[in-house]
Amino acid sequence: MHWSFELAQEILKKYPDRKEYVVASGISPSGSVHIGNYREFVTQYYVAKALKSMGKKVREIFSWDEFDRFRKVPKNFPADYAQYIGKPYVEIPSPYSQGESSAKYFEREFESALQKLGMNEIPVQMIYQADEYRSGRYGKAIAEAIKKRKQIYDIIMSFKTQDGDEGERENYYPVNVYCPDCGKDETTILGFDEKTDVLTYKCRCGHEHSTDVKTANNIKLVWKVDWPMRWREENICFEAAGIDHHSEGGSYDVSSRIAREIFGIEPPVSTCYAWVGIRGVGNMHSSTGINITPNQLMQVYEPEILRYLYAKYPVGDAFDFGYDDTIIRHYMEFDRNLEKYLAHDESLPEYDRTVYDLCLMPKSQGSRVNFSTLATVAPLTGFNQALTLKMLKQAGVTALGNFEERFAKVKFWLENYQPERIYKLLPEFNRAYYATLTDEQKGVLKQLAEFLKTNHTENEIQTFLYQIINDQNLTKKENQQRQQTYFKIFYNMLFGRDAGPRLYLYLAVANRADYLKLLQEI
Ligand SMILES: [Zn+2]
Numbered sequence: 257m258h259w260s261f262e263l264a265q266e267i268l269k270k271y272p273d274r275k276e277y278v279v280a281s282g283i284s285p286s287g288s289v290h291i292g293n294y295r296e297f298v299t300q301y302y303v304a305k306a307l308k309s310m311g312k313k314v315r316e317i318f319s320w321d322e323f324d325r326f327r328k329v330p331k332n333f334p335a336d337y338a339q340y341i342g343k344p345y346v347e348i349p350s351p352y353s354q355g356e357s358s359a360k361y362f363e364r365e366f367e368s369a370l371q372k373l374g375m376n377e378i379p380v381q382m383i384y385q386a387d388e389y390r391s392g393r394y395g396k397a398i399a400e401a402i403k404k405r406k407q408i409y410d411i412i413m414s415f416k417t418q419d420g421d422e423g424e425r426e427n428y429y430p431v432n433v434y435c436p437d438c439g440k441d442e443t444t445i446l447g448f449d450e451k452t453d454v455l456t457y458k459c460r461c462g463h464e465h466s467t468d469v470k471t472a473n474n475i476k477l478v479w480k481v482d483w484p485m486r487w488r489e490e491n492i493c494f495e496a497a498g499i500d501h502h503s504e505g506g507s508y509d510v511s512s513r514i515a516r517e518i519f520g521i522e523p524p525v526s527t528c529y530a531w532v533g534i535r536g537v538g539n540m541h542s543s544t545g546i547n548i549t550p551n552q553l554m555q556v557y558e559p560e561i562l563r564y565l566y567a568k569y570p571v572g573d574a575f576d577f578g579y580d581d582t583i584i585r586h587y588m589e590f591d592r593n594l595e596k597y598l599a600h601d602e603s604l605p606e607y608d609r610t611v612y613d614l615c616l617m618p619k620s621q622g623s624r625v626n627f628s629t630l631a632t633v634a635p636l637t638g639f640n641q642a643l644t645l646k647m648l649k650q651a652g653v654t655a656l657g658n659f660e661e662r663f664a665k666v667k668f669w670l671e672n673y674q675p676e677r678i679y680k681l682l683p684e685f686n687r688a689y690y691a692t693l694t695d696e697q698k699g700v701l702k703q704l705a706e707f708l709k710t711n712h713t714e715n716e717i718q719t720f721l722y723q724i725i726n727d728q729n730l731t732k733k734e735n736q737q738r739q740q741t742y743f744k745i746f747y748n749m750l751f752g753r754d755a756g757p758r759l760y761l762y763l764a765v766a767n768r769a770d771y772l773k774l775l776q777e778i
Pocket residue numbers: 435436437438439440459460461462463
């Protein structure tokens with residue numbers, strides 16, 4: 257069974273008769289939402305799809321935790337942003353755009369990626385937590401938490417190795433209070449009136465204020481109390497979280513106890529999603545500035561393939577995207593199984609069928625031309641789309657659906673990440689290299705040049721190449737070595753390098769006059 261259905265079943269077991277199933281995710285807009293954070297969104301999204309296909313009514317919510325405090329200046333921010341530490345994200349000007357907060361900038365960026373990814377088949381309600389907190393919606397819950405602050409303190413301390421301190425316990429308040437004068441949370445609470453719910457505090461800037469917490473617009477619960485409060489407020493059944501929250505004694509454990517003992521609810525079903533990496537770059541952590549976003553990834557990955565990989569890997573397994581050969585493997589695998597899926601091929605396991613149910617977009621264009629073939633042919637034309645199509649046709653390759661999109665991805669990938677794969681023919685005969693070859697090797701080159709004087713398909717060229725390279729008196733292994741040697745010779749004669757594009761395809765589609773003059777001594 258697919259992981260999304262396993263989670264859906266777990267949810268139905270815990271909440272058998274809810275009229276509506278609320279699944280949630282949330283991200284703090286402290287920087288660009290990267291492909292590791294995106295897993296949080298996509299996990300709940302696929303679980304929601306699974307619940308829906310089981311006939312359940314589902315409501316999906318996504319929280320922007322933009323009322324959290326700005327704790328430290330990220331690496332790619334201007335250094336003078338240290339002046340904003342202590343303010344909520346929603347009050348910090350965007351370093352990258354005019355007239356909006358840094359929170360809004362990152363929110364818009366991610367929301368645009370969700371549009372491109374087609375993550376709107378099930379409507380997702382975006383909740384902007386600064387608006388919610390400022391509206392007073394959580395006022396009663398804040399008062400409730402402040403009244404039970406000593407119990408909360410004891411729960412939090414029970415997960416720590418050091419002992420609590422009576423003085424600290426007396427002065428503990430589970431809130432961040434943003435000063436109305438300077439906007440920062442550098443406030444000290446002086447007292448709380450249990451009867452009137454009025455909180456008195458003073459700020460480092462010198463001002464002192466009193467406010468009714470039920471109607472205040474500047475108070476936020478600390479994360480481990482905020483989280484379970486919102487589980488109750490939204491009636492949440494499911495919310496995934498990363499390992500930072502799911503470690504032993506981490507915020508999911510603490511918040512679960514607060515949910516039960518302070519707010520009187522059971523915590524929702526949750527699961528820990530694993531990190532997503534990029535080959536050669538390492539794990540994604542927004543704080544280190546390694547920030548590959550879904551938008552960046554979609555410069556080289558088609559949206560459906562991005563969706564495919566998140567659907568394919570069990571949510572607890574880490575996986576990597578790749579700007580190296582990994583990407584070719586991802587495209588090949590997606591295409592191969594897509595053919596089977598579309599043909600209702602029974603050899604495709606149920607798990608994989610579900611993966612395609614989840615990842616294909618409503619306007620999916622179905623099968624498409626092979627990524628690696630395009631990566632060989634497109635550079636030969638100087639990335640001319642019409643010419644590429646013509647060459648593919650000559651080589652017997654049909655260009656299927658979404659050709660333009662895949663062409664653009666291949667071009668971006670080669671030009672930006674694999675420029676060394678854009679092979680260029682040598683300007684003239686490689687005399688120096690030719691001189692190092694044996695007579696037998698020169699003979700094979702001559703046979704190939706003769707053969708290529710007339711038109712042949714990719715398959716015919718492949719058959720002929722092995723025919724002239726292989727020696728029937730040798731073992732399979734010895735012949736494989738011969739093949740390696742000869743391919744190296746061909747590549748050196750054509751490109752002056754030990755490696756090159758897929759040779760049969762190249763010889764079938766490239767302009768023959770251009771390469772023939774490089775294959776035999778003139
Ligand atoms: Zn102040």
